[in-house]
Amino acid sequence: MYDIIIIGAGVVGSSIARVLSKYKLKIAVLDKEVDICEQTSKANSGIVHSGYDAHVGSMKAKMNLRGSKMMEKLCQELDVPYRRNGSMVLALSLEDLPKLAILKTQGDTNGVEGLRILTRDEAIKMEPNLSNEVAGALFAPTGGIVDPFKLTIASAEIAFQNGVEFKLKTKVIDVEKHDDHFVVFTDKGELITKVLVNAAGVYADDFNNQLSAHKLKITPRKGEYCLFDKQVGNLVDKTIFQLPTNLGKGVLVTPTPDGNLLVGPTANDIIDKDDISTTAEGLKSVVDRAKKSVKQIPMGFVITAFAGLRATEQNGDFVIGEAADVPNFYNAAGIESPGLTSAPAIGEYLGEMISQKLHAVAKSDYVKIRKDTVRFESLSLAEKAAIIKENPEYGKIICRCELVTLAQIKDAIHRPLGATTLDGIKRRTRAGAGRCQAGFCSPRVIEILAKELHLDPREIAKNDNNSVMLIEFDKDSL
Amino acid sequence: MINHDIVIIGGGPAGLAAAISCYENGNQDIIILERDNSLGGILNQCIHNGFGLHTFKEELTGPEYAARYVAKVQSLGIDYRLNTMVIDISKDKVVSSINETDGLMQIQAKAIILTMGCRERSRGALNIPGYRPAGIFSAGTAQRYVNIEGYMPGRQIVILGSGDIGLIMARRLTLEGALVKMVCEIMPYSGGLKRNIVQCLDDYNIPLRLNHTVTKIFGKERVTGVMVSEVDAFRQPIPSTEEYVECDTLLLSVGLIPENELSRKAEVAINQKTQGPEVDESLSTSIPGIFAAGNVLHVHDLVDYVSMEAALAGKNAVKYVQGLLKTGLSIVIESKNGVRYTVPGTINPDNAEDITVVRFRTSDVYRDAYLSVYLDDERVMHLKKRILTPGEMEQIVIPKKWFAERPNLKKITIMVEKE
Ligand SMILES: Cc1cc2nc3c(=O)[nH]c(=O)nc-3n(C[C@H](O)[C@H](O)[C@H](O)COP(=O)(O)OP(=O)(O)OC[C@H]3O[C@@H](n4cnc5c(N)ncnc54)[C@H](O)[C@@H]3O)c2cc1C
Ligand SMILES: Cc1cc2nc3c(=O)[nH]c(=O)nc-3n(C[C@H](O)[C@H](O)[C@H](O)COP(=O)(O)OP(=O)(O)OC[C@H]3O[C@@H](n4cnc5c(N)ncnc54)[C@H](O)[C@@H]3O)c2cc1C
Numbered sequence: 001m002y003d004i005i006i007i008g009a010g011v012v013g014s015s016i017a018r019v020l021s022k023y024k025l026k027i028a029v030l031d032k033e034v035d036i037c038e039q040t041s042k043a044n045s046g047i048v049h050s051g052y053d054a055h056v057g058s059m060k061a062k063m064n065l066r067g068s069k070m071m072e073k074l075c076q077e078l079d080v081p082y083r084r085n086g087s088m089v090l091a092l093s094l095e096d097l098p099k100l101a102i103l104k105t106q107g108d109t110n111g112v113e114g115l116r117i118l119t120r121d122e123a124i125k126m127e128p129n130l131s132n133e134v135a136g137a138l139f140a141p142t143g144g145i146v147d148p149f150k151l152t153i154a155s156a157e158i159a160f161q162n163g164v165e166f167k168l169k170t171k172v173i174d175v176e177k178h179d180d181h182f183v184v185f186t187d188k189g190e191l192i193t194k195v196l197v198n199a200a201g202v203y204a205d206d207f208n209n210q211l212s213a214h215k216l217k218i219t220p221r222k223g224e225y226c227l228f229d230k231q232v233g234n235l236v237d238k239t240i241f242q243l244p245t246n247l248g249k250g251v252l253v254t255p256t257p258d259g260n261l262l263v264g265p266t267a268n269d270i271i272d273k274d275d276i277s278t279t280a281e282g283l284k285s286v287v288d289r290a291k292k293s294v295k296q297i298p299m300g301f302v303i304t305a306f307a308g309l310r311a312t313e314q315n316g317d318f319v320i321g322e323a324a325d326v327p328n329f330y331n332a333a334g335i336e337s338p339g340l341t342s343a344p345a346i347g348e349y350l351g352e353m354i355s356q357k358l359h360a361v362a363k364s365d366y367v368k369i370r371k372d373t374v375r376f377e378s379l380s381l382a383e384k385a386a387i388i389k390e391n392p393e394y395g396k397i398i399c400r401c402e403l404v405t406l407a408q409i410k411d412a413i414h415r416p417l418g419a420t421t422l423d424g425i426k427r428r429t430r431a432g433a434g435r436c437q438a439g440f441c442s443p444r445v446i447e448i449l450a451k452e453l454h455l456d457p458r459e460i461a462k463n464d465n466n467s468v469m470l471i472e473f474d475k476d477s478l
Numbered sequence: 479m480i481n482h483d484i485v486i487i488g489g490g491p492a493g494l495a496a497a498i499s500c501y502e503n504g505n506q507d508i509i510i511l512e513r514d515n516s517l518g519g520i521l522n523q524c525i526h527n528g529f530g531l532h533t534f535k536e537e538l539t540g541p542e543y544a545a546r547y548v549a550k551v552q553s554l555g556i557d558y559r560l561n562t563m564v565i566d567i568s569k570d571k572v573v574s575s576i577n578e579t580d581g582l583m584q585i586q587a588k589a590i591i592l593t594m595g596c597r598e599r600s601r602g603a604l605n606i607p608g609y610r611p612a613g614i615f616s617a618g619t620a621q622r623y624v625n626i627e628g629y630m631p632g633r634q635i636v637i638l639g640s641g642d643i644g645l646i647m648a649r650r651l652t653l654e655g656a657l658v659k660m661v662c663e664i665m666p667y668s669g670g671l672k673r674n675i676v677q678c679l680d681d682y683n684i685p686l687r688l689n690h691t692v693t694k695i696f697g698k699e700r701v702t703g704v705m706v707s708e709v710d711a712f713r714q715p716i717p718s719t720e721e722y723v724e725c726d727t728l729l730l731s732v733g734l735i736p737e738n739e740l741s742r743k744a745e746v747a748i749n750q751k752t753q754g755p756e757v758d759e760s761l762s763t764s765i766p767g768i769f770a771a772g773n774v775l776h777v778h779d780l781v782d783y784v785s786m787e788a789a790l791a792g793k794n795a796v797k798y799v800q801g802l803l804k805t806g807l808s809i810v811i812e813s814k815n816g817v818r819y820t821v822p823g824t825i826n827p828d829n830a831e832d833i834t835v836v837r838f839r840t841s842d843v844y845r846d847a848y849l850s851v852y853l854d855d856e857r858v859m860h861l862k863k864r865i866l867t868p869g870e871m872e873q874i875v876i877p878k879k880w881f882a883e884r885p886n887l888k889k890i891t892i893m894v895e896k897e
Contacts (some may be wrong), residue, residue: 226605231742278607280693280715303602306610381566381574385582395578397513397563437600439619443627457629467612467699469631 002026002193003358005184007172007207009033010041011148012332013199014155015343019351021162023360028193029156029164030186032171034464035424036417037152039201041340042427043276043308044223045265046256048144049338050087052107052115053244059318061110063342063349068142070344078154079372080147081257087143087239088123091135092292099243100138107140114141129235129294143239147257148340149427153417154370155347160416161367172200175210177326182211195354197330202273202311204319204333212323216333220273220309221248223265224282229301229435233259240293248310249337251289253297258430263290263297265308278305303435310336320346322353330354373411373429377403398448399441401434409445413452420453422446423463442469483507483799484792485573485587487564487740490519491781492593492772492788494547497556499792500591505799509585510551510558511575517551517558518544519595520773521781523618523625526646528673532782543781559583564594567744569765589795592741592755592763592770593788596734596777598643604732606638608695611702617643617731624650632727636704637661638692640668640675642779644731649678658684659723662706664691664713667843669733669869671779691715692728701726734777744768751819752776759825759834760794760803761787769795776821776837779871783837794829804828809887816840816847816894818868825890827881834876836892840866844894849874852891853884866894 004020006013009031017029033039048071054061075082091097100117107115116139123137124130160166167188174185175196182196198207205216228235233255242250248267256262266282283305290297313319313334323329330353332346339346354360376394379387388395393407412419412428419425422432425445432438432445446469450457461467484500486493489512500508516522521529524540531537534546551558559577566574571587598616615623615631621643623629633656637644640663648658661679666688668675679686687706693715694705703724707715736754738746747756747764754775755763762769771788778784797803808824818841825834844866851859851874859874866872874892881887 227602231739274698277609280607283605283607300603302605303600304610305602305605305607381582381584384565384576388576388578388581392578392581395576395581396561397576400513400563403563403565435600436597436616437602439598439600439616442619443623443629462612462699464699469612 001181002028002191004195004197004354005030005182005191005193006197006199008199008201008204009036009156009166009168010039010199010201011037011152011155011340011343012335012346013197014152014159015347016197016199016332016350017159017164018155019347020354021159021164022362022366023355024363025358025360027164028167028191029159030167030170030172030184032169034169034421034461035419036156036166036168037149037427038463040308040311041148041152043306044148044337044340045252045254045262046145046148046340047087047239047252047254048082048146049341050107050140050142051110051112051338052103052138052140053249054110054338056106056109059320060338060342063318063320063345064338065111066345066348067338067342068144070348071144071146071341074344075146075151077368078151078158078370080150080154082144082146083257084142084144085238085255086139086141087241088118088127088140089138089241089243090123090130090293091137091243092133094135096243097136100136103243104138112140112142115139127236127238127240130240131291131293131295133292145239145254145257146340150372151340151343153428154372157416158367158370162363166417172207175207177211177329182329195328195330195358197332197350197354199332201335202309204311204331205313208323208331208333211326211329213325214323216319217314218311218334219269219314220275221312221336222268222270222275222282222307222309223248224278224286224307225262225264225305226283226286226302227304227306228261228263228298229303230259232298232301233261235261235294235298242289242293251286251293253290253293263287269312273309276307276309278307282307304437312336318342320349328357373408373415376405376408398444399429399431399434401436402430404429404431404441406448409448410452413449420449421461421463422449422469425449479572480583480585482509482585483588484591484795485585486510486591486593487567487573488512488519488593488595488774489514489517489558490593490595490772491521491544491547491784492595492774493519493591494544494551495785495788496591496593496771496792496795498547498550498554499789500796501554501556503793503796505796508556510556511562511564511573512558512560513563515561517548517560520618523621524646525625526650529781532780533785547785564740567740569744571767588799589767589769591791591795592768592774593772594737594740594774596736596773599730599733599735601730604730606692606695609698611695611697611700613697613701613727614695615727615729617641617647617729620647620729621650624654630654630656631729632656632725634659634725635727635729636692636706636723636725637729637731639663639730639732640670640686641731641733642670642674644729645670645674645678647729647731648684649682652682652684659725660685660687660706662687662690662692664689664709667867667869671869693720695728701728704728734773736774736777738774741770741774749819749823752821757822758808759822760797760829761791761822762794762798762803766805767798776819779869783871809881810889811836812889812891813838814891814893816842816844816866817892820892825876827878830878830881832878834878835873836876837871837873838892839868839871840894841868843867848895848897850893850895853880853887854889860895
């Protein structure tokens with residue numbers, strides 16, 4: 001019997017697992033995907049929101065503020081790329097200026113520090129590439145950007161290192177409440193647990209509704225993006241938002257922590273909870289709207305497009321805590337934006353609640369600090385020289401666009417909860433995330449994965465068992 | 479820090495020809511740095527024939543063509559390093575590279591020749607909507623899988639873009655037993671060589687759909703099909719023409735981009751049309767002593783011209799090291815009316831060879847038009863062309879005597895004229 005089972009290895013489930021791994025508890029995290037961070041946590045804006053746009057008094061406001069405060073130190077401990085670059089909300093007409101003031105008041109009330117209204121000239125001085133339509137801006141110096149994959153993976157790695165089991169490729173089909181435990185039915189068999197945590201992203205309503213009379217309804221709200229080459233990554237330095245609408249925070253233009261430029265997202269409610277396809281209309285609307293914020297969008301430098309699904313709950317707020325009618329069942333549901341920002345806070349909040357409930361005892365040997373895979377590209381020339389001397393495999397470049405070496409790829413495979421797919425390697429090392437989008441390195445990465453994992457190259461997938469890259473081996477058979 | 483007179487970055491056909499030319503023009507202190515595990519560049523995966531018709535008057539395969547240059551480099555004893563990736567070039571010509579055995583290697587050069595080639599445009603540049611399943615490859619990647627690694631990328635294939643690599647792969651995959659359903663090209667003309675359309679598509683009954691593009695990709699894990707649409711005159715898809723085509727693989731052959739990340743680090747000026755360095759008659763970039771040739775400069779369709787261009791860069795690098803390259807006023811070459819760009823972009827008569835070859839591409843297809851050259855306002859060349867197409871590089875030759883005859887010449891204009 002487990003003390004705790006967490007459904008979902010996104011940033012929320014992984015953060016909860018990380019916090020609970022401090023205690024002497026038997027914990028498992030279940031996810032239907034082949035790797036951690038395969039759903040919404042991999043496809044979002046990666047913004048650490050400062051917290052002005054959450055409604056006063058909401059769970060979103062509370063978690064956002066706390067998460068934003070925790071992020072810098074946590075990212076240091078977990079060795080996750082993070083930068084407090086500041087953000088700006090633009091008013092694109094004189095009529096919109098009063099809305100900035102309202103947003104500022106909301107932010108001040110939420111406890112966001114340092115909010116300031118900028119005149120048009122001040123805004124343009126700060127960000128010279130802003131469009132001419134800008135009438136003024138709200139500046140939030142506490143806004144930041146974080147690598148969402150790394151935040152998720154790092155949290156999961158820490159949990160794993162502290163003894164949490166990760167059962168991947170394990171789909172939860174049903175959950176059942178018994179007197180003092182839950183039975184979790186999966187496609188790999190049944191598991192029993194005292195406490196059940198629901199962090200299943202867009203599917204979280206299913207599990208809540210199986211157990212609780214307080215029904216939830218989560219609608220996937222699709223957001224599409226275009227990602228641009230690093231060559232144009234400095235178009236803006238801060239994250240540039242437009243005034244929020246009732247569907248979300250509007251289209252933003254932002255640098256990423258790795259130096260790319262990201263433009264998006266759209267906001268469209270859809271039905272299919274697995275539909276992360278991009279659409280022609282979506283990509284067009286992203287670009288058209290972003291053009292209002294900045295002078296020009298360098299379309300020739302788009303390297304990829306992607307989409308993610310916000311888990312929007314009908315009541316509009318995060319649902320976090322023990323279900324009133326189901327003791328020992330905890331929800332982290334409806335975690336749409338700012339869920340990434342909030343994840344560390346949600347982990348802390350639920351972690352505290354659950355550990356107290358279980359009268360858990362803290363471990364003495366808890367590992368808190370993590371070292372990421374070396375980011376070879378960002379080392380100085382002298383550091384590069386030194387590390388190759390130490391391990392010549394740092395001298396062997398596998399991904400040319402992002403300068404990822406053999407040593408890094410091997411580390412990504414063999415580190416705790418290591419990569420088994422091309423996408424897994426990409427998220428851990430950035431091999432294949434660059435301008436040629438894996439055109440050059442995928443054959444090499446497939447080869448390394450096959451060798452290190454003792455598999456046939458034809459068994460290596462992009463992200464799923466059905467997404468094998470190569471159809472046939474060796475022309476001799478033809 | 480090591481010293482070499484001339485450092486050549488990239489050991490493809492351009493780098494090899496440049497090195498040989500340096501050597502033959504009297505400078506033997508040369509080194510070639512190549513990131514791959516063999517010399518020869520992209521030619522190593524081009525196992526079809528059609529190389530070297532101009533240079534050797536015979537049809538060679540890519541590897542055969544490369545082998546002749548590699549043999550020469552080796553017999554001259556020119557130094558080269560394989561598996562060595564250049565990661566930085568500074569304005570003052572320090573070349574930093576890494577490999578497994580030497581670690582970080584820094585070379586102070588007197589001259590540098592950029593011959594890094596180009597890379598393929600990826601799906602992102604097209605922004606085709608849909609999922610991001612396995613089974614979408616650039617044509618060059620697929621070529622590498624089939625010809626070098628020995629894998630097939632798929633069984634039922636649609637190719638988007640009619641660049642030469644796509645055309646070559648249509649034939650290659652057909653010969654390997656795959657079904658190539660069609661090649662779609664958004665433009666009203668192909669981006670590839672005529673001979674490749676005939677030999678790679680027509681001979682195998684593979685349809686070339688001009689004015690067609692892929693508007694959506696289906697399949698979540700692996701490609702299951704694509705939506706193909708005809709486009710209107712503004713290249714916008716016409717909804718009523720949508721056609722679903724089942725396939726497990728989409729190959730993209732949608733253009734090549736010169737690989738100039740290193741050039742940018744050295745602050746070499748880049749031409750927005752070619753995405754390659756701005757160069758003068760000596761193939762010198764905006765940074766004196768840094769030269770460029772081959773696909774890194776502008777995308778070539780024939781390797782023979784790459785070799786010729788690179789030999790010129792090598793010769794001038796040697797002159798530069800000797801202090802023999804003159805600086806001074808240059809004549810600007812203006813490209814107009816359908817001429818998209820020219821390489822070189824300027825000519826300094828003091829450095830010009832007896833003839834200067836100016837290479838360019840047109841921006842559209844022109845039938846029965848004229849290629850004209852003006853020296854200031856005087857038309858000196860008016861060549862009738864049956865067809866001019868962006869897929870085929872054109873060249874004109876400018877004799878040195880024109881400059882002697884016109885000491886005050888400011889501008890050369892090259893353009894397409896209807897009559
Ligand atoms: C377009 C967009 C932009 C966003 N931008 C930002 C932003 O800039 N800043 C910010 O703070 N937040 C942002 N967010 C929100 C943030 O991305 C999410 O709140 C966060 O990633 C949610 O994490 P999660 O762990 O709850 O969900 P997920 O990452 O979706 O994880 C849920 C996991 O549960 C698993 N699962 C589901 N069902 C089952 C089952 N039956 N059995 C086993 N496993 C199951 C899934 O496989 C998945 O791995 C954005 C979201 C979107 C969509
Ligand atoms: C698929 C295909 C089919 C073709 N078919 C024909 C044909 O039929 N007939 C014909 O005449 N021509 C053909 N061509 C054209 C011809 O092959 C090319 O124009 C020619 O190879 C370009 O030579 P290059 O040396 O400029 O570039 P490349 O051959 O690309 O060589 C560049 C070299 O530089 C190296 N390099 C790049 N960056 C670095 C770095 N940072 N550090 C170290 N090394 C680096 C690369 O690894 C590479 O080896 C074809 C080209 C292709 C791609």
